[in-house]
Amino acid sequence: MNANDANLVRAVRWPITLITLGSLFALNNFTDYGFHQTWPVLLIVFGLLSLLGRTTVRPPVGPPPPGTGGVR
Amino acid sequence: MRRRSVTGPILLIVLGAAFLVYNLRPDIELFDLLSQYWPFLLIAWGSLRLVEVMVDYFRGSLQNSAGFTGGEVVLIVFICFIGWGAFAAHREGIHFRPAWEAFGEHYDYSVGDQKPAGNATRVVFENNRGNLKVIGADTTDIKVTGRKTVQAINQAEADRGNDGTPLEIVAQGDTITVRTNQDHNPTRGKISEDLEITVPNRLNVEVHGNNGDYDVSEMNGSVEVQADRSDVRLNKIAGNARVELQRSDLVRATDLKGKLDLQGKGSDLELESIAGEVTINGSYSGNLEFKNLAKPLHFESPNTDLRLAALPGQISMDLGELTGNNLVGPVHLVTKSKDVKIEDFTNSLELETERGDIELQPRHLPLAKIEARSHSGQINLVLPDKAGFQLVATTDHGEAVNDFGAPIQKATDGPSSSLKGSVGQGAAIHVATERGTVTVRKAGSDIENPEKPEKPEQPEKPEKPEKAET
Numbered sequence: 001m002n003a004n005d006a007n008l009v010r011a012v013r014w015p016i017t018l019i020t021l022g023s024l025f026a027l028n029n030f031t032d033y034g035f036h037q038t039w040p041v042l043l044i045v046f047g048l049l050s051l052l053g054r055t056t057v058r059p060p061v062g063p064p065p066p067g068t069g070g071v072r
Numbered sequence: 073m074r075r076r077s078v079t080g081p082i083l084l085i086v087l088g089a090a091f092l093v094y095n096l097r098p099d100i101e102l103f104d105l106l107s108q109y110w111p112f113l114l115i116a117w118g119s120l121r122l123v124e125v126m127v128d129y130f131r132g133s134l135q136n137s138a139g140f141t142g143g144e145v146v147l148i149v150f151i152c153f154i155g156w157g158a159f160a161a162h163r164e165g166i167h168f169r170p171a172w173e174a175f176g177e178h179y180d181y182s183v184g185d186q187k188p189a190g191n192a193t194r195v196v197f198e199n200n201r202g203n204l205k206v207i208g209a210d211t212t213d214i215k216v217t218g219r220k221t222v223q224a225i226n227q228a229e230a231d232r233g234n235d236g237t238p239l240e241i242v243a244q245g246d247t248i249t250v251r252t253n254q255d256h257n258p259t260r261g262k263i264s265e266d267l268e269i270t271v272p273n274r275l276n277v278e279v280h281g282n283n284g285d286y287d288v289s290e291m292n293g294s295v296e297v298q299a300d301r302s303d304v305r306l307n308k309i310a311g312n313a314r315v316e317l318q319r320s321d322l323v324r325a326t327d328l329k330g331k332l333d334l335q336g337k338g339s340d341l342e343l344e345s346i347a348g349e350v351t352i353n354g355s356y357s358g359n360l361e362f363k364n365l366a367k368p369l370h371f372e373s374p375n376t377d378l379r380l381a382a383l384p385g386q387i388s389m390d391l392g393e394l395t396g397n398n399l400v401g402p403v404h405l406v407t408k409s410k411d412v413k414i415e416d417f418t419n420s421l422e423l424e425t426e427r428g429d430i431e432l433q434p435r436h437l438p439l440a441k442i443e444a445r446s447h448s449g450q451i452n453l454v455l456p457d458k459a460g461f462q463l464v465a466t467t468d469h470g471e472a473v474n475d476f477g478a479p480i481q482k483a484t485d486g487p488s489s490s491l492k493g494s495v496g497q498g499a500a501i502h503v504a505t506e507r508g509t510v511t512v513r514k515a516g517s518d519i520e521n522p523e524k525p526e527k528p529e530q531p532e533k534p535e536k537p538e539k540a541e542t
Contacts, residue, residue: 016122019115025111
């Protein structure tokens with residue numbers, strides 16, 4: 001709920017995307033689920049992380065103006 | 073100040089370890105493993121960064137700009153592409169070896185062994201790479217002679233490769249296995265063995281391999297061949313034969329007394345004098361020749377389905393054409409795009425081609441029942457003079473030509489035409505094309521090959537993409 005949290009979410013976004021990417025390729029190589037089928041998971045993961053970033057981020061000073069709560 | 077990531081040093085350590093393994097344990101196929109397990113590198117990398125981020129966070133020293141650099145993103149994309157390609161190649165059976173291993177000299181060794189077959193009923197050959205020639209004889213021993221080629225950078229390395237891959241003849245229960253042990257090669261060089269083997273002809277033969285030509289002849293037992301990429305020649309086999317190949321340039325079977333079962337992909341196929349039933353399931357892109365098959369033939373490929381009761385004559389087939397002579401029916405042929413020409417067949421003929429001309433010339437009396445259809449292509453029907461038949465020949469867009477004479481009447485209706493007529497009591501002959509000329513003429517008449525009229529335009533309907541396989 002502070003700026004540090006926001007930084008954390010932003011910082012883990014890429015590593016988590018990378019892990020997801022690796023997992024999807026591993027699935028592709030060792031199971032029947034091909035990357036051509038599973039790639040939308042990447043979008044979902046990236047979208048979820050963005051959403052998470054939005055809920056934690058607050059402008060560092062002052063209350064947000066009404067109606068623009070989620071803007072980074 | 074931004075703390076530098078530990079990824080770089082760790083990458084160096086992993087790289088060093090990989091090369092160390094590669095140098096010390098050549099039997100581990102590192103590149104092959106890498107082509108499968110590379111996604112875990114990405115996972116490890118991501119996890120590493122995640123741990124870094126967490127550590128920074130709990131120390132309270134998390135930087136604002138802890139994302140990936142452009143260089144890292146490029147590297148990740150690069151790894152994904154290379155890894156994807158490497159895995160695709162791995163799945164196709166291409167095993168990676170670094171380029172510098174393609175060099176080196178070839179060293180030859182002669183190999184050989186002999187052992188009594190005892191009471192065994194089955195002999196199994198396991199030779200990964202190299203040609204095998206198996207000959208049945210009236211003998212009690214299994215005798216192997218041949219040559220081993222070892223690829224290595226020097227003689228000592230080649231000797232090590234040779235010593236690590238001894239030829240073995242092992243008896244176990246009712247099975248004798250002749251094994252070349254190429255997969256136990258302690259060096260990285262390629263090994264291949266060309267062997268000539270004499271075996272008691274009463275045995276059943278089984279051949280397993282990856283790459284090589286297999287030649288089996290004069291056996292009284294059955295023969296089974298399973299290989300990734302090889303040409304197979306079978307000659308004078310009394311038992312049943314079964315051949316399963318991933319790829320081949322040529323499969324030839326001659327003088328088989330038993331059944332033949334053929335599966336897989338390949339190019340040319342030659343079958344001659346086979347007394348048993350023949351079943352073929354696969355796709356072949358070259359020339360196919362069938363001659364003198366005494367029992368039913370069933371050929372099934374993505375583009376063609378052919379069944380007949382026996383083949384005293386012959387059939388040749390390639391991607392665009394099928395010609396047959398002297399077929400015993402009922403004949404059933406469905407094909408996508410082939411010109412079909414069949415002379416002399418009995419019982420009945422059922423024929424359908426999507427694109428291609430049809431020429432039928434039954435000689436056998438009484439005439440066989442004929443049901444032939446082409447979606448686009450001309451139809452030529454040559455009927456014997458004295459035959460009895462009930463003919464209906466139609467074309468939806470095209471001309472109907474009657475060279476037979478009186479009993480056949482021509483009718484035209486807009487773009488479509490038809491020929492109808494009957495002579496005595498005889499078989500029903502129905503031929504139809506959607507686009508093209510229909511011609512009926514008498515056998516022995518002089519107009520043997522009338523000038524072919526221009527083919528009508530192909531219909532505008534979208535066509536399915538077709539595999540270039542028969």
